[in-house]
Amino acid sequence: MAEHSALRALVEAIGRGFVEFAPPAPRTSGDGPLDWPGYAEQRARAADRTDADESVLCGRARLGEREAVLIAFDFAYLGGSVGEDTGVRIVAAFEQAREQRLPVISLIASGGSRMQEGIRALQQLQAIARACLLARQDRIPHVAVLRDPTTGGMWAALGAAADVVLAAPGARISFGGARVRSVGEDGEDFRAEGKLADGQVDRVVDETDLPEVLTELVSLLHPTRLTRTPGPAPVPAALGAATLPGTGMQAVERARAAERPRARAYLDSYLGTRFEIGGDRAGGRDEGMICGFGDHEGRTVAFAAQTGSANTPAGFRTAARLIRLADQLGIPVLTLVDTPGAANDAASERAGVGPAIAEVFTAVAGASVPVTTLVIGEGGSGGALALAAPENTWVTADAYFAVIAPESAAAILKREPAEVPDLADHLRLRPQDLLELGFARGLAR
The missing domain is CATH 3.90.226.10 (2-enoyl-CoA Hydratase; Chain A, domain 1)
Known part of the structure; x- marks a missing residue:
């Protein structure tokens, strides 16, 4: 439970009075759509370790004088990977933001799509990208915070799609994870500081400064102000x-x-x-x-x-x-x-x-x-x-x-x-x- 408590502590430090959304009905059961051996046990162990039933925590909280929707990834739950139920929760959170006219803050730490669910997991990138687009069309601002690590689909479909992109110091950020990219490829190009130098990130922000920075952004970009x-x-x-x-x-x-x-x-x-x-x-x-x-x-x-x-x-x-x-x-x-x-x-x-x-x-x-x-x-x-x-x-x-x-x-x-x-x-x-x-x-x- 220590890992999940750390995530909740971060969420509650950023926004006061965090209230979690009721999750949509689960679509994945047992060993999943691929009947992956031992997948049910993997999820059970992850749930026991984190006291959570999925890799994202979605809800609303108050930042300063205004509220925002928070989408927070728990890397301790199967590496923050995104399966079908994860994607459904993220899309539902964006729908809540549109209905309630609230900005979205994504706190990302993910290894990418969940291989145990195969193409059903990969398809979630399309659904999440569409949710980001619909929010943009409804004039809902989206701020992403890239934590360590942010790789694969959640960098491409969620993080890079945000209006403002922040990153944690030293965070590993790349489309290909360290275990799958070319041998020997590493260094600053795959870190927050390199992404800042390359114009892919707006600012590198220490975790202690995140509440103040995000509160300022929410105040300036909140739909009720515009x-x-x-x-x-x-x-x-x-x-x-x-x-x-x-x-x-x-x-x-x-x-x-x-x-x-x-x-x-x-x-x-x-x-x-x-x-x-x-x-x-x-x-x-x-x-x-x-x-x-x-x-x-x-x-x-x-x-x-x-x-x-x-x-x-x-x-x-x-x-x-x-x-x-x-x-x-x-x-x-x-x-x-x-x-x-x-x-x-x-x-x-x-x-x-x-x-x-x-x-x-x-x-x-x-x-x-x-x-x-x-x-x-x-x-x-x-x-x-x-x-x-x-x-x-x-x-x-x-x-x-x-x-x-x-x-x-x-x-x-x-x-x-x-x-x-x-x-x-x-x-x-x-x-x-x-x-x-x-x-x-x-x-x-």
Whole structure:
């Protein structure tokens, strides 16, 4: 019973007043659908050891001021494996979440599908994937916590399908378990830290910090806090220069100044609390693109903010992921534009920088929630324009926006460096020019 008590202690530490759901009627009896020798005895021993009749514990609990549905795996019960009855319980928990309009938190520790039940167990991946999809369509947020280990189908069908993915330090996370993957394949690529570096996990969180982190996420993403037709995010107040630049080159120099307020300063000023997500879920991260959710005067706002660097494909894909998720949940979006342009090196080309930028253009164009943009620094060509909201882009006095940087314009036109300031004027890239040309809706004050 010690193992099960440890799981209940974790569940009760995360959520107060945990109440377990009544499990659906069991479908598996005896030695199971394959008549696997000794399977009934294996399950009986697991039940005696854990004081549980299955590998998942499902119920609802209160996190802070709001409730959530918890799905917790017990690795002590047949390695947290998923059989037919396990899958039915997980699907039923998602149905409860949809009916009660509660977010889902999956605490996963699983070795994958239960081989003693064969294809009947494997089929549960389809049922669980569909349950995740239906929850997403009903605007129910899903947060997964990947514990040690999370492998096989529960990584692919449940963990990776979540809107936000957290992981325990050092947790083994992989589609193939250690006993079945290629000989010698191991190391950080199969651990939480490697998955974080590869953009597949949003944050690595110590167990002691989980209650606070999950409570914050539930507060920001709870369906009762969100509306189907949210108003636009208000334009942040300008933090930098109060006067407009006199020349195009002055505008460029101001935007490039090291002392100018950057994205984190704006986010600190605009949001009371915030939770950052990171990674494109496809193998990359870009620290130059800050994405997440925060509280602005009692409202949840999603943000995608450039930090002044040339963004990589991973950065653009992360921004697109954030905008799509906000649209799914009904959260208004704020984008902060500040980049000299997209990364244009060979590595970025191989990683698909063009398609990645296209993803952001498409996400912004297709969003049903309002998108508000503030240009806080450099607005370098398409890498900046992808994040800009048509007809709702605002500009600070120490920013500019241009089809191309004046130095690059000089190189293309085969002009001397001394002619760069003149080209900056011709590009009409100053904040007041952007307003007069109809690109900017207004100047932030």
